[in-house]
Amino acid sequence: MTDEDLEAHARATAALLGLPIAPHQMPGVIAGLKVAVAAAALIERVPLTEAEEAAPVFRA
Template sequence: MSDAEIEAHARATAALIGLPIAPHQMPGVIAGLKVAAAAAALIERVPLTEADEAAPVFRP
């Protein structure tokens, strides 16, 4: 995604949850979302089945 597309997502989602984002904060927010998107791309590739659930109560 381009920076402009990420910024559009950030603006729309922030409005949805009532979170103001000032112009001087936006470059850092975009950078943070890019890091998160890279992590998300990594976990997206894990072949999960419908039986793979998130443990409702985490036990190590």
């Protein structure tokens, strides 16, 4: 994933959210996304069965 790819993702998603991102903020946003991409790579490798639920449980 290149910086250009991450910037393109940031621009498209921010537009969807109505979230302005100024040019001086973009390098930090890209750096933050790189941290998230690395974390996501770790959790993606965990084999989960379809029966494994998310941690928070709602109690009515």
